[in-house]
Amino acid sequence: MAVKFEKVGFEYSPNTPFAFEALRNINTQIPKGKFTAIVGATGSGKSTLVQHLNGLLQPTTGKVTVLDHELIAGEKPKGLKALRQRVGLVFQFPEMQLFDDTIYKDVSFGPRNFGMNDNQIKVNVENALNLVGIDSELWERSPLNLSGGQKRRVAIAGVLATEPDVIVLDEPTAGLDPQGAKDMMKLFEVLNKKLNKTIVMVTHDMEHVLNYAEHVIVLDHAEIVFEGNVKAFFANRTLLDQLDIVKPMILQLHDQLSDVGFEIPIETDLENLIQILAKEVKR
Amino acid sequence: MKNIALGRYLPLDSFVHKLDPRMKIMSMLFLMVAVFLVGGDYPFVAYGVLFAFLIICTLAAKLTIKYVIKSMKPMIFMMVFLTIINIFAYKTGTVIISIGSFKIYSDAIINTLFIVFRLMLMIMITTLLTATTAPLDLTLGIEDLLSPFKKIGVPSHEIAMMISIALRFIPTLIEDTQRIMNAQASRGVDFEEGKLKEKILGIVSLIIPLFVSAYHRAEDLADAMEARGYSPGKERTRYKQLKVMPKDVIALGVSISMCFIVFYIGRYNAF
Numbered sequence: 001m002a003v004k005f006e007k008v009g010f011e012y013s014p015n016t017p018f019a020f021e022a023l024r025n026i027n028t029q030i031p032k033g034k035f036t037a038i039v040g041a042t043g044s045g046k047s048t049l050v051q052h053l054n055g056l057l058q059p060t061t062g063k064v065t066v067l068d069h070e071l072i073a074g075e076k077p078k079g080l081k082a083l084r085q086r087v088g089l090v091f092q093f094p095e096m097q098l099f100d101d102t103i104y105k106d107v108s109f110g111p112r113n114f115g116m117n118d119n120q121i122k123v124n125v126e127n128a129l130n131l132v133g134i135d136s137e138l139w140e141r142s143p144l145n146l147s148g149g150q151k152r153r154v155a156i157a158g159v160l161a162t163e164p165d166v167i168v169l170d171e172p173t174a175g176l177d178p179q180g181a182k183d184m185m186k187l188f189e190v191l192n193k194k195l196n197k198t199i200v201m202v203t204h205d206m207e208h209v210l211n212y213a214e215h216v217i218v219l220d221h222a223e224i225v226f227e228g229n230v231k232a233f234f235a236n237r238t239l240l241d242q243l244d245i246v247k248p249m250i251l252q253l254h255d256q257l258s259d260v261g262f263e264i265p266i267e268t269d270l271e272n273l274i275q276i277l278a279k280e281v282k283r
Numbered sequence: 284m285k286n287i288a289l290g291r292y293l294p295l296d297s298f299v300h301k302l303d304p305r306m307k308i309m310s311m312l313f314l315m316v317a318v319f320l321v322g323g324d325y326p327f328v329a330y331g332v333l334f335a336f337l338i339i340c341t342l343a344a345k346l347t348i349k350y351v352i353k354s355m356k357p358m359i360f361m362m363v364f365l366t367i368i369n370i371f372a373y374k375t376g377t378v379i380i381s382i383g384s385f386k387i388y389s390d391a392i393i394n395t396l397f398i399v400f401r402l403m404l405m406i407m408i409t410t411l412l413t414a415t416t417a418p419l420d421l422t423l424g425i426e427d428l429l430s431p432f433k434k435i436g437v438p439s440h441e442i443a444m445m446i447s448i449a450l451r452f453i454p455t456l457i458e459d460t461q462r463i464m465n466a467q468a469s470r471g472v473d474f475e476e477g478k479l480k481e482k483i484l485g486i487v488s489l490i491i492p493l494f495v496s497a498y499h500r501a502e503d504l505a506d507a508m509e510a511r512g513y514s515p516g517k518e519r520t521r522y523k524q525l526k527v528m529p530k531d532v533i534a535l536g537v538s539i540s541m542c543f544i545v546f547y548i549g550r551y552n553a554f
Contacts, residue, residue, distance in 0.1 A: 051465065056469065081473060084469055085471065089465075089469040091462065091466045096459075096462065096463060096466065097463060097466035097470070097492055099488045099491035099495075100488075110470035113471025113473075113481070162470065
C-alpha cells in the first residue's frame, strides 16, 4: 500500500468562528503502482484529502501513513522534505506556480531544492521535459509566454523532475480542450504503466475515471462513501444516482441498449462493445 | 496565513454589528481623536477609562478578548521596536536602571508605556470597526461620508470603489498566496526553515506567480466592469440604502462624550 488513512479527520481553523470540518473518520488505502481516482462533488473534501499525501496538511485526528512516513495528529511531522520528494503533488491550475525566467530553470527548481547534484538535475529535467512533450528549442524561453496547455505541461514536468514515486494530480485536465485533456491523460497512463508510478487523481470527469483509473474512492460531505475498483463503482447504480454522477457515454449507451432488449455484458471498450453488438445483431 | 485577525470581518449578530456604518466610522474617528487628546497630569487614568469603555464595546459586539489580543499580534514587533528607540532616545527624568555607562531614565519608561497604550487602543478601535462592519458596508459608509467633498473635487465614488475592490481581493490574494506556497512547498521549498539563500529564492518563487495572477485578475475585472458599462463619475442608484436610526445617533453621542470625558480626566482627574 502506498498510502493508508486511519480514522483521519481534518478541520480548518479549529476553535474559531470559521471552523470547518473537511474530513471525517477517513479509513482507506491507496494501492501502490495503481491508478486511483478520487471523485466527489465540489467541497466534499477531495483537495483536503490529497494535501495530506505529502504533508502539506496534517490530520487533526487519526494517522496517515504515506510510503514509510507517518503523519500523526498532534505530533510535529518529521522528514517532510524527503516525503515531498517521494510524493509529487500537482495542484489545480499548476501553471500558476511557474516563475523562473526560462522553462529549463523552472523545471530544475524542484530537483535543486531537493538537493540533487547538477548531473542528475540535467538528466531529470531533460527527461521530464521530453516526457511531457516540450520541444528542446523552447527550453530557454520564458514559461510565461507559452500557451495554457504548454504551461501546464511545463508545470507538471517541474514535479516529474523531482522523480516522485507517487504522483498526485488535482484536476489536471480542468480548463484544457478535449484533445489537450486526452494527451494529458495519455501522459499519466505512461507514467503509471511504463514507469510504475502510483497515480492519485482528483477528477470530475467520469470518462477519465472509466478509461484510465483502476481504483476509485468517492467522497461525499467529508466522508468516504465508496471505494473499490472501477467496474464495481459504475455498476453501483444507486450510488451514482444518489450522487448525481453523470455516467460515461459508453455506459449510457449500454443502458439504452439493454432498455430496448439487448442482453450484453458491461463493456468499457468501444471496439469490444461494437463486436459484441455485431454478434448479437447477427444472431 | 488564514490566522490573520487584524482587519477581518466577523459575521456575528450583535447590537454593534447592526449600527449604521457611517455612524460607526464617525464614532471610531472620535475615539481615535480621544486617544490623541489624552494629556495633562493623569494620562494613564484617562487611558484606563478609555480602555474600560472599549472592553465594554468589544464585549457588546460579541467579540472575545482573546480575539482582540490575537489581532494585536502583528503589532508586537512594532511595539518592541518603539520601546528600544525610546529607551535610547530619552535622557531626562531620574535614572532607574544603569548598566555600566548605559542608563534607562524614568521618562523613557513613561513614554514607552504611553506609545504602547496608544497603539493598543488604536488597534482595539480599528478591530472594533472592521470586525463588526462588512467590507462593503464600510466602503458605502466611506463613500457617503466623503460625498460632501465632491464639490471640491474629491472623487468619493472612485475612492470607495477602489477601497471596495482592494478589500474584495484581500481574501482572494491570501488564497492565491496559500495555493502558490503549497505548490512551491511541494517542489521542495522550505518557507520556515532552510538557509537564507534558499528562503530568498523561495520567496521569489512565491512573489512572481502572485504578481502574475494579480495582474490577470485585475485585467479580467476591468474587462468585466467595462463589459457591463461601468463608467466612473456617473450618477448611480444603489440597492442598499443606509438609514440613520435613533440608536446610531446615541452611539455617536456616546463616542463624542467619551472623547470629552477622556480629555477632561486627563487634565483634572475627576476621580
